[in-house]
Amino acid sequence: MRTSGGVACTKKPCGPLLDTKGVRVDSLDFGTIFLHETIGTALLLLLGTGVVANVALAKTKGFDGGFLLVNFGWGIGVFAGVYAAYKSGAHLNPAVTLGLLASGADLSAGQIVAYLLAQFLGAFIGAVLCWLAYRKHFDDPDSDPDAKLAVFSTSPGIASPFWNVMTEVIGTFVLVFVVIAFGKTPSGLGPLAVALLVVGIGASLGGPTGYAINPARDLSPRIAHAVLPIRNKGGSNWGYSWVPVVGPIIGGVLAGIVANLVDYV
Numbered sequence: 001m002r003t004s005g006g007v008a009c010t011k012k013p014c015g016p017l018l019d020t021k022g023v024r025v026d027s028l029d030f031g032t033i034f035l036h037e038t039i040g041t042a043l044l045l046l047l048g049t050g051v052v053a054n055v056a057l058a059k060t061k062g063f064d065g066g067f068l069l070v071n072f073g074w075g076i077g078v079f080a081g082v083y084a085a086y087k088s089g090a091h092l093n094p095a096v097t098l099g100l101l102a103s104g105a106d107l108s109a110g111q112i113v114a115y116l117l118a119q120f121l122g123a124f125i126g127a128v129l130c131w132l133a134y135r136k137h138f139d140d141p142d143s144d145p146d147a148k149l150a151v152f153s154t155s156p157g158i159a160s161p162f163w164n165v166m167t168e169v170i171g172t173f174v175l176v177f178v179v180i181a182f183g184k185t186p187s188g189l190g191p192l193a194v195a196l197l198v199v200g201i202g203a204s205l206g207g208p209t210g211y212a213i214n215p216a217r218d219l220s221p222r223i224a225h226a227v228l229p230i231r232n233k234g235g236s237n238w239g240y241s242w243v244p245v246v247g248p249i250i251g252g253v254l255a256g257i258v259a260n261l262v263d264y265v
Contacts, residue, residue: 028087028088028111030110030111030113030114032087033089033111033118035118036084036086036087036118037088037114037115038118038122038125039085040088040092040122041085041092041093041121041126041216042122042126042129043077043126044122044123044126045077045123045126045217046077048077048126049151050130050134051069051074051076052070052073052150053138053151056144056147056148057138057148058144058147060134067202067206071198072199074202075195075196075198076195078191079192079194079195082191088118091115091119092122093119093175093215093252094115094119094214094215094216095214095249095252097112098249098253098256099255102252102255102260103256103257103259103265104260105265123220123221124223124224126221127221127225128224130151131228134151138151138233139231141232145233146234148234149225151221152221153212153221153236153241153244154209154211155240156208156209156240156243157207157209161243163208164208164209164243164247165247167247168211168243168246168247169248169250169254170251171201171211171213172247172249172251172252173254173258174205174255175213175252176259177255177258178197179194180256180259180265183265212244213248215249219244219245222237223236
């Protein structure tokens with residue numbers, strides 16, 4: 001699977017990630033992957049959690065801007081993160097890494113560890129930067145505790161663990177399957193295509209759970225919410241925290257398996 005915009009390949013051995021640099025996934029060292037995945041994922045989470053903060057927290061300029069604005073903010077976050085992490089292939093998401101592995105990508109154990117560690121660390125850093133940017137709004141007494149948590153993590157509209165997991169499986173399957181399919185098309189859209197895909201998933205499938213579709217996107221910011229000194233923040237809803245981790249992992253792995261079966265790799 002080749003790409004022209006930073007979405008990792010799945011050929012065995014992997015073809016070039018980016019024609020401009022001639023980088024190959026099977027030649028990437030731990031440090032390169034770790035550094036660039038951390039930066040890219042941090043940018044993704046900074047802009048993604050930032051748009052939620054702008055919409056959800058009291059007295060912001062974007063207060064009550066609506067779910068569509070949130071979707072576009074996350075899409076632009078993906079756009080920025082993919083460009084920033086092009087040297088590592090810009091997975092930015094453990095579900096993407098594991099999905100590519102399931103599809104037959106030539107990734108070593110060390111590379112997988114580098115991707116996963118960087119994604120969770122980057123997501124935590126991005127969430128902390130968002131908190132710093134909106135510090136006064138987080139501490140404002142008019143900001144609701146549930147809104148503060150919503151900046152960092154997802155929650156279901158209707159709590160039903162099985163169906164919440166199902167929603168995350170479906171949404172993540174769409175993300176990873178289409179990302180892999182991009183490698184079979186001649187389009188040079190790259191990051192823009194992935195960004196629009198995320199906007200579409202949010203608009204179409206985000207209603208039931210808030211579409212985590214990325215374990216690092218939810219778990220690391222949830223940890224940040226738990227440890228940061230946010231006034232009147234309430235609990236971090238750990239009882240739900242497994243759903244946006246398990247669902248995306250299942251969805252990503254299934255997408256990789258199906259993509260391999262239908263010869264998209």
